[in-house]
Amino acid sequence: MIVHENEPITLIGGAEITTQTLNRARALAPNVVAADGGADAALVNDLIPQAVIGDFDSLSDWARGQLPEDSLHPIPEQDSTDFDKCLRNIAAPLVIGIGFSGARLDHQLAAYNSLVRHPHRRCILLGREELVFLAPPELRLDLPEGCEMSLFPMGAVEGLSDGLKYPISGLNFAPDGRVGTSNHVTGPVSLSMTAPKMLVILPEAALEVAAAALLAARAGWPGA
Structure with missing residues (x-):
């Protein structure tokens, strides 16, 4: 496990994010991790992620030069997305992912696939208009x-x-x-x-309610 925290984590991806979205996520999850090129967005917003995880095909040379060497965790395999690499290597009560929707539909669908493939990781994907998470039992x-x-x-x-x-x-x-x-x-x-297969989709305004509900949910899927 690359990151292990007792508090929720904001995970920043490579799609466009707004300062408002970032601030809302960090109000609930102040610890920051970046997925590959998401580190650029973190640095632009004056944040140094505690870890950067991915295949590093989109991490800029500028960003790499700003980051502590021990915060870089390259995973070169190409059989999974950067989001998947992050989700399976972060242990935290909740992950709020931003920058994973709105840019490319194929990347967005792959992120939903990862939510289902790692049902023991509680994660909310927050977009500009909606949020998505896997329903617990x-x-x-x-x-x-x-x-x-x-x-x-x-x-x-x-x-x-x-x-x-x-x-x-x-x-x-x-x-x-x-x-x-x-x-x-x-x-x-x-x-x-009955199974970890159902995505819940809510307006983005419901972020705080959804986060509190997932943190309060007593039962988790096997592997938690």
Whole structure:
């Protein structure tokens, strides 16, 4: 394990980020780690990441020159993305990933794939308009009535819900079958899932609620 922290971590990727997004993430997760070229964004914002992890194909020479040598952790294999390399090498109660959405759809989809491949790592991917995370076995979210909430399966999964306009009980979800997009909150939301396959998609304004809910979720998927 390259990084081991008892507090949440902000993980910065190579896609464009805003100062506002960075500040919101760091308010919840002050420790900073960068995925490859995300180190450039960290330095531009006057932050020195405690670790930089990736294959280093996008880390600039300028950034490399600003970083302590012992903070650089190259992983040269090309069978996984920089986000995946980071997620499997960070042990923390929660990772808030920024700079992993909005630039390229293929990179974004690969990041979602990593969330499912490492279900024991609790991680929120925060974009400009939405946030995405993998649902733990049980989750409670105190969201305002009318808040949009989508559930998207990355594999076969079933679940139970309270507080949603369209309950999910009795439904068989699959990426090539039933999905749960465009649902709405009617009250405090409770979810339980049969497998680590369901992505939860919320407006970016729900970051603080989502982070608190994931940190409070008692049960984790095997491997935690």
